[in-house]
Amino acid sequence: MAKKFFIRTKTGTNSTIYFRYNKGREFEVTLKTPYSINPEYWDDKNECYNAAAIKKNAKTTLEKNFNTEISLLNNNLALLKSEISIYLTNNPHANKEEVKDFYNTKYFPEKSKPKTVKNIIPQVFTDFIEYYIKEKSKRIEGKQEPITEATRKKLITIKNRIILFDKKLFIKDINDDFRDDLTQWMQSEKYSGSTIIKDLKYIKTICSFASKKKIDVNNEVLHWEFMRARQTYTPPILSFEELKKIQSTIYPHDYLKNAKDWIIIGFYTGARVSDLLNFDSKNIIHGNILKFQQKKIQNQTHDAEECIYLHPEVLKVLEKREGQFPRKISDVKLNLYIKEVCKIAGLTQKMIGGIKDKEQGERGKKVVKEYEKWELITTHIFRRSFVTNFIDILGKENIKTQTGHKTDDMVNLYNKTAKLDKALRVAEKMSSIFKISS
Template identity: 35%
Template structure:
């Protein structure tokens, strides 16, 4: 019967143990395998020769629990787990026992020949660096999407908003498959799939921008599949394999709109609460996922008495320090320094529309409004709502993003673009400029005024320097 022993065979004071497996062949001849382990100990600890008397004391009279050196072979001393010595002994025993069990189990499975001297070394290597089983990914697209989400979660790149968007896209593919009675594999994502997807999306009145976002997610998922070794169609790597976005009209609140919102006579407390959140979003430029979490304990005062709002942006993970403007202080003072009550995203969107309607923001604007396609709303499902382009009264187009767009638009050219991008959390200027709702001519006029002010300041500075030099010469 095979047996495993651990041996200290180094001349050094501290070294790893060796392990030896011994057995006999059919002729009763002994043979053995030997290899190094990663179990480190000291020569004194392993080779100590101590004996205890019937009273549990060492022969030299010292109490066992006060003795700092003990040989591992005295396993009866494991009871000393409360002492440093007992702890060390238990640790060594646990490591050797676990490795012994692993070796014997593998020996029974592999049944290596006695000539295979490298067998034990390979087993020790496997013990300390276990093989990671290769994950088997499905090749059907909708099945792979679940694995994609798991992978993104494993590397902390799956926010709740992303998970919802991906699952929405997945559900559309499932509906498309059911309608066409076909199953799409990852290798099927090509121009024919694109045609099917566009036809389906158009039939059910999904906007071009919604189609573009869904299609981009599908491409991203397929690229992930390629990284995992699955076969994909090369077309997914082509830049023109996409659904082009349509330019979507956006609105923002003018200074006159903001003044009307402030002065609106609201009859309900929930509208007053929503109005203050809307104003907070205008003064801070933050996403609803961030500003709706604001609390008074996020306010910090520096050594100069300046107040800042300190928080972590949920989407980007950036640490933010927002200067607290006087308008924001006025809102906090209404509630003894506290922010308004938190409400859900859906209620916020509904309530600020009511606020803007009371404020009489009735000008006709082009934009997208979410409507129900089902005439009988009692039968409507989540698939029956669409953002439809048209001309509506301004209050109907107000949503949670309007505060952020208003902040970026009203402060464009007044605050430097890098500073504005810091406040909004945009990482590229292209993304940031999408939030600027001004026509190109207005943007150019603002840029012109900024350059004119810079030139005027330089001229003023040169004049002051000349006057100062003349005064010195006199």
């Protein structure tokens, strides 16, 4: 039986001290101690800190501390050897693993602690949506911006829908058959085609994320393709003529006059209502440029600041109000008031549209039928009207600067120019070209 302290590295300034125990040729255990030493001071013969390094008649604090360090290390090594010897004496038949377990428990207790199990990634789809939201809500510099609040809400809505459809749905069971079954169920529940397609796109995205996390995913879902949902009606916009009617109409109450001015500003800026109602005249620069923070994304990105042009008609409204924007109200009230304004202004022509059934509450589906136009007016008409009326004048790049849209596809989605009007605009441009050439 032999017990020995040694170091493996004889160069550098720090070398770990090891302990070797062997009992014959077939039983040897080498253990790493929690101690280290400068190889220059290691006494290989006595297996300790070289006593010759002790400062005799130490006077300074530095020298005294150095001597204490030598004594402490040598005492610790002697104690370690003694404790192992006692264990081996009391356990003469201990095998290598038992010796290591005793040693690690005594000197490296952290090795004895159970390893922390990583959070288990859920396999049930509705639970995985929560996991997805948590992971995608993190900001990772240079890699990922957190999802917006609107996206988070949409994902929660999808989760709640799937709970109604099949709360025990596993990720691996999402395939083409699931897609067909979910589509039929959503159709029976009177969901629109666009809602169904949006949900399926989100589901595909979530499954793609699950696949990257090494979750068992059916390959069918990763190859889903989507046709654009068939639109059964065109959402309304305001034309220049209709805006003039709104501007020239006399309204009986101040709250309607206030709402009318918001319509004018919304029509000429194309802003989201959440931004529109927070416009502040203090942020106007160069006389006709407004700076503001996009409320929808200000907590999710560093690029939330926008600068937009204020049309002369907008400046007229501000001038009338002593340089201030109209009185701020909630978007709910503005939605109600602009309907009333448009009704008084005579926007009563019949058209097909969709209005959510109020009796069904938040889960109410849109009832598509013929309405008077004022009934279909909401604050979102501002952005649609701006894009539709100014796309030919400004072009897509300038439209995106004004509305904050990031892609041409989103601009196209908001462009509600009728096919006949598009053709007439082509005719007008062609005529002007030929006049110039002739």
